[in-house]
Amino acid sequence: MAERWQSEPWTKDMWWSGKTTRRRFLGLSATAAGALGATMLVPAPWREAFGQAKPYKIGVLQPLTGAAAAGGKTALVGSQLAADRINKSGGINGRPIELVIADYESKPDVGRRKAEKLVVEDKVDVGEGGYLSNVCLACMPVFEEQETVFMIGVCLDTTITTSKCSRYVFRPFDYAPSQAVAFAPYLVKKLGKKWHIVYLDYAWGQSTRDAYVEQIKKQGGDVVGTTGIPLGTADMTAFISKITGSFDGLFAIMFGANAVTFTNQAYDLGLTKKAKYAGDGAVAESTHLTALGQKVEGFTGVNRYIPVLTKPLDTPYHKKFFEESKILLKQMDPSGPDPDRYVQSNFEAMNFLKLGIQKSGFKGRAAGDAEFKKESLKLIEALEGMEVKEGDDFPQGDKTLRREDHQAFLRQFIFDIHNNKHRLLEVIPREKTVVAPACTFPKA
C-alpha cells in the first residue's frame, strides 16, 4: 500500500525504472560530482552576497574541549553573532568576514600552537577570543612575533594590560582593579564596613582580592580576614568553617562550579545568613542561577553585563542582542540560557575590530605579506583611544579603549538576586571605573 505511489504516472521520471544505462549512470555521476565540486568550491554563504570579495579572516581561539569547554562554547556564540550581523549588513569595507575557529583544549601549550596555526598557516588577518588567562598570556607573544592584532574576548588577568601588556593586544572589557573601584563605595557605604574576603586561591582570585582589599580600605572600610580556597575543591566546608569573627559582609571571588559549591555550602553553614553576601558578578552568572536556587537570594554583585531588560538596559539594541543571543545559545543548550558577560564581551570585541578596520582602511594580508606589519600598525593606531557609543554594536554601553595600555573602560552594573533573577540596583558610569595605566609597551 505504502509503495503504490511509485506506480503513478507522475512518478515515472523520478522513480527508478530499472533502465539505468551506462551513459545515464555516467551522466548522473558527472552531474553529482559537478554539483558536489561546486558546493566545495563555494562553501560559504557570504560568497553569494559578496561575489569574489576576499574575506577578512578572523582567527577565533576558544576552549571547546577540556575543563573550560562550557564557557568557551558560550563565548563563541558572541563572536558568531557579531560575524553573522556584520556579513548580513554588507561586511567590512565591502569584504565579508570569515571566522577561522581553533579549539585550544583548555591547555596553554595547545593554545600557543593553535595561535601559531591561525597566523602562520591559516593566515588570519586578526585574532580574537581567549577565555583562559594563562592561554591568553601564552599566546600573546605569538601574535606579537607575527605582528597580528589580537582582540581578547574574555581573559581577565590584570597583567594582560599592565606588566605584560603588548602593543598588538587589546582588552575591550573591564578588569578587576576597575571593578573594585566601581564596587567598593557601594560595599562600604551601603552594605557594611567590615568585610571578609573568600577567594579562589590562584592568580585571578589573588589579584582580584588585592584590588578589593585596597579599594575597601580606601573607602574607609576594613578587610578583617581573607580565606583562599583551592580551585576545584569539592568540599569547602573545612575552609568555610574557619571563617569566624565579626564582619558585616562576606565577599566571594569565585566563578563556575566553584561559585556554586561555595554558595551552597556557605548557605548550609549559615554564613550567608549571618553576614551580607556579595561578590564578583561571576558568582551569580545567569547560567548558575538554577543550580543555586534560593541559596543565592539577596546576593549583591558587580558585573559588566547582566541579562535584564529594565532601564537603562531596555534599549532596542540590547533587546535585539538579548533575543538573537538566546536563539544561538538555545542551539547549543536546549534549556535556552540567557546571554552572559562572555557572550557580550566577545560580541563587542568583534565589533571593535569592525570599527577599527573601517576607520583604518586595514587591508590585512590582502595588502601582501611585506605590507602586513604596516597594515597591523594602522589598525592598532585606529583602535588606540577609540571611543564607542551604546548602540547595536555595543549594547552594553559606551566604551573607551585606552591608548596607554589597550584597556577598555565601561560602565558597571551593581545588582542583586531577587526571586532568582538579576535585579539592577545601580549603574556606575565608566568615568568612575578608571584606574591609572600601568603598562610600558615593549619596544618593537
Place this chain on the structure above:
Amino acid sequence: MSAARARGEGPSAAYWTGFVVVVGALALSPLVLPEFWQRFATEILIWGLLAMSSDILIGYTGMVSFGHSAFFGLGMYGAAAALLMLRPPNLWLALAAGLVAAAVVAVFVAYFSTRLRDIYFSITTLVFSQIFYVIIFTWTEVTGGENGLTFRQPPLALPGLFSIPFTRNGLHWFVLAVVTVSYLLLRRVTQSPFGMVLQSIRENEPRTRAIGYHVERYKIVAVMLSGLFAGLAGALYAVQNKFAAPDFVLFLVSGETVIFNVMGGMGTLVGPVAGAAFFLLMKEVFSRVFYEYYLIPVGIIFTLMVIFLPQGLLGFLRRRLNQ
C-alpha cells in the same frame, strides 16, 4: 639482546644506516616543511625526549610512572627562573637550572616512591606530581600561579666566541642535536651492566634481589636518570615557547607520556618518540576535521592499537633497536 652483546655483536650496519637516515630526515625537515609544521616538528622532538625519558622506567625497569609531569614541569620552571633572573639570559645556564630543578625533585620522588612496587609506585608518583602542581599553582608570587611565567628566548651563545639569536631552523637543529645525544646516551645506559640490571628488575624483581643486587638503589638511580632527561625536555620546551605554566605539571601530561610509550613501543627508546609524533599529529589532524569531537576518533584508534598492535608502532623492531 643480552645474548647478542655476550657474543660481542654490536649494532648492525642496517641499524646505523637507519639512524643516519632518520636523523638526516629530521634535520632536513625544516627546510621542506611549511612554517607551522616546522615548529610542530621541533615540539614533537621535545615531547619525544620526555617520552624517551619515561621509557627508562616503563619499558626498561617495568615501573609505570605518573610523575613525569613533575620532572618535566620543574625542568621548565628551573629554566624559566634562570632566564628571568639572569641578564642577559643564558641558554646553557637555563638548561643547567632546568636539570638541577628536575634532579632535586627526582631525588625526592625517587627516595619515597621506589620503596613501593607496581600500582603503589604509580600512585605515589602521581601524588607527588599533584603536590608539585598545587604548590606551583598557588604560589603565585614566585611561580606566577595559573598564569605561569613568560620570558625572552636566550640566544645560542658560546662565551667569547659567538652569540646569535635562534632562528626557527636553528632552534630545530639545536633541539634535534640535544635529543639525538640524549638518545645515544640513554641507549648506552640501557646496554650497560646497569641497564641489564634494570631489565632484570623488569623481568623478575625477586630473582634480581636474590642474586645480590640492591634493587632499591637501582630503582632510585633509574628514576633520577629518567627525571633528569624529562627535566631536560622541560627546559627545552621553555626555551622554545618562552613560557612556563602549571598545566605542564598536572598529571594529564604524565598520562599522555604513558600513551606515547604504549603507542610507540615500550623498551625501544625511539618507539616512544614515534608514539609522541603519531599521537600529537593525530590530535592535530583530527581536531581540524572533527573539531571538539576529535577525541572520539583518537580514543577509538588508541583502543584499536592496544588490541591489535599491543607492542606499539615500533614494538616489532624492539630486538633490532636494542642490539
